[in-house]
Amino acid sequence: MRYSEAHKSETHRRIVGIASRALREKGPERLAVAEIMRAAGLTHGGFYAHFRSKDALLAEAIRGAFEGLKRNLHRLTDGLPPRHALATFIDFYVSAAHRDNRGQGCPIVALNSDLPRQSKNFRAAFDAGVSQLLETLAQWIAGRGFAEPEKLAASIFSAMAGAVALSRTVSDKGLSDELLASARENIKARLGLNDAALSEGVAP
Amino acid sequence: MRYSEAHKSETHRRIVGIASRALREKGPERLAVAEIMRAAGLTHGGFYAHFRSKDALLAEAIRGAFEGLKRNLHRLTDGLPPRHALATFIDFYVSAAHRDNRGQGCPIVALNSDLPRQSKNFRAAFDAGVSQLLETLAQWIAGRGFAEPEKLAASIFSAMAGAVALSRTVSDKGLSDELLASARENIKARLGLNDAALSEGVAP
DNA sequence: TGTACATCAGTGAACGCGCGTTCACTGATGTAC
């Protein structure tokens, strides 16, 4: 049953995609190799034709998760000036839709407390993803003329991620929604992105 | 080797204390019953004289963690007027010391992404802890005269927890410290607690 | 163009380890008489 040249890499990609979602939904320890392979329509023995170990899969899966986030971010903001890019990203991120979509949401929110227990490899991939995201934010923030954009980006983003994370743990749905709205407004206000200012014009 | 009446409850408390710390350091799945018992100076077989199951221990351990947080909070703020209580708690919580002390720190930061994979029992205990903490914050915030204190408390707290969580994942120590300082100042400013205002007087 | 051989993604059984849980047993102390 030898397959065409593209077949293997296609299968590989499919496995990583499934794992990337399962990772965010179930966490690294509850993600089971056999289950992932079954979901990909394969048996678990074939796993090692694609990955050196479960840990290697986890590292690829977390990279895939960050890439997905980056794709979303670019799709939403490409071509927009910093102020609109920031506002759009904040609205997208600090939202009930994100809260309710753990499997395809931000890996930082889904996995932050798992981090210290993972391999060096995994943590390095995670760290690279965080850095890249903060860098993008910092560039927009710099474009808006703020001083110390890296520092502000980190602080702003921590409020965004915290809002989504806490909105997931709060059992009162109404309070959870209000928390998100309140955090969103505050974060935008910190960057001078309140709705009135936004509708004014396009100048950064 | 029958022991005095108080002995069993003393042992029980000791086990829960050790587990409560291990839970925050290693997470629920990596916390091993035998290891906890060994740390308590016992063998793993005796575990079931104290707990129905590992899950029962986890529920007690998370309750213990929230109680510890509450004790710290009261120790720091008892007798202070709302504005000083808030400022003190924020300084205590959004700090490098908290970031570096995962085992004795806030369980919300240490365990938020583990939550959805845990038992109903565990999640209920967690939820109760979160609610109680938000309630305390809301009371202080109400005491400062803000409208919709529950909503504001949730939003404020999400920024606090997010700051500590992200400060733990950022590998650049300097940025991590700055992130905390920036978040702390912003959070206090939202509540009208900037240092100048604080040194003015004591009126709430 | 046809034949023999090599390749290698995928199969499925088996192994080994960690870990939660069970269980027969121990032995110091409390209680009944």
Add this chain to the structure above:
DNA sequence: TGTACATCAGTGAACGCGCGTTCACTGATGTAC
């Protein structure tokens, strides 16, 4: 006051399950000649 018995926190071996990993094998397709 002394003796027999009950209690029960704790011991340590064993069990069973989930799961990561290994391995001999398969068989369709590519390549050499």
